[in-house]
Amino acid sequence: MASVPLLSSSPVFSSPSLPRRNSRVVSCSSIPARRNASLQRRDLVLLGMASSLFLSGPSSDLLAVVISEQDAKMNMFADDTNAYSYLYPIELPNKSPFKWVVSRKPERYSSAAPLSPNARQRIVSERVDITHNSVISVSIGPPNSRFLTSNDKSTWKAGDVADSVLSDKSALVTGQRMVESSILDAHSDNLEGEPYWYYEYIVRKSPTINVQEPNLFRHNLAVTAERDGYLYSLNASTLSKQWDQIGPFIEQAVASFRLIPPTENYVPPFKDPWRFW
Known part of the structure; x- marks a missing residue:
């Protein structure tokens, strides 16, 4: 796989609050004790209450539960149509708020927007923050047999899962995607x-109006899990030059992603593939 140079010599996950490369990405409820911004007991109780509310209460796309940390504020999002949940940041340590816009409301796989012409992988929800150039999206698609040759997911390697997801996200052919x-x-x-598979990658993008540097990258963190023969992936990203500021909160969002027990509102991806509403 072609290598794309980083914009600086600082190591990936350079923030002391984040795990280093080749270390495990952990859930927000089990962040290492060495972090200065570790969750307090009160926050863990709130997280448990949030999960209980979703599982026992009426179905809802967005749970109005705020999880507060010493350095961040997070909201919990739960999609009962596709049965997953995750936390997303709503305020930076300096009290600067994220201004999320829901660009794609949660919807069933059959009606979701395809990511490439083959329509295998589709975005089932997405939120965008223009101020911080951040995007959090969830996509669903079948495994790509070119990379995941076995039906036994316990044998899948994280790199192969990443290739499977990324290859079906791009309209480019595989060789071009690997260069990008x-x-x-x-x-x-x-x-x-x-099993949950985590991967970190950067994507070369063209300069924007706000950022004119020729070497412009989007820094991405993603996690994928499998259910009912489909891959559920959360991808969070920001511009590479903003990684030091936004990266820690993107990591928390990715680490919090879970497939949750389906309710009566759950629609599996294979159900009514012809239905577009």
Whole structure:
């Protein structure tokens, strides 16, 4: 896979609050004790209350539960149509708020927007913050047999899962995509008996009106889990030059992603593939 040079000599995950490359990405409820901004007991109780509210209460796209940390504020988002949840940042340590706009409301796989002409992988929800150039999206798609040759997900390697997802996100052919993007790290973790595959990558993009540098990259963190024969992936990104500021909160969002127990509102991806509403 072609390598894309980093914009600086600082190591990936340079913030002391984040795990270094080749270390495990951990869930927000088990962040290492060495972090100065570790969750307090009160925050863990709130997180448990949030999960209980979603599982026992009426279905809702957005839970109005705020998880406060010493250095951040996070909201919990839960999509009962596709049965997943994650935390996303709503305020930086300096009290600067994120101004998220929901660019794609949660919807079933059959009606979701495809990421490439083959329509295998589709975005089922997305939120964008223009102020901080950040995007958090969730996509669903079947495994790509070119990279994941076995049906036994316990044998899948994180790098192969990353290639499977990224290859179906791009309209480019595989060789061109590998030149455009570069995977920096890929590893897996077992959470509640299910494998989750984490990967970090950068994507070369054209200069924007706000950022004119020729070497412009989007720094991405992603996590993928499998259910019902489909890959569920959360991807969070920001501009590379903003990584030191926004990266820690992107990491928390990715680490918090979970497939949750389906409710009666859950629509599996294979159900009514012809339906577009």
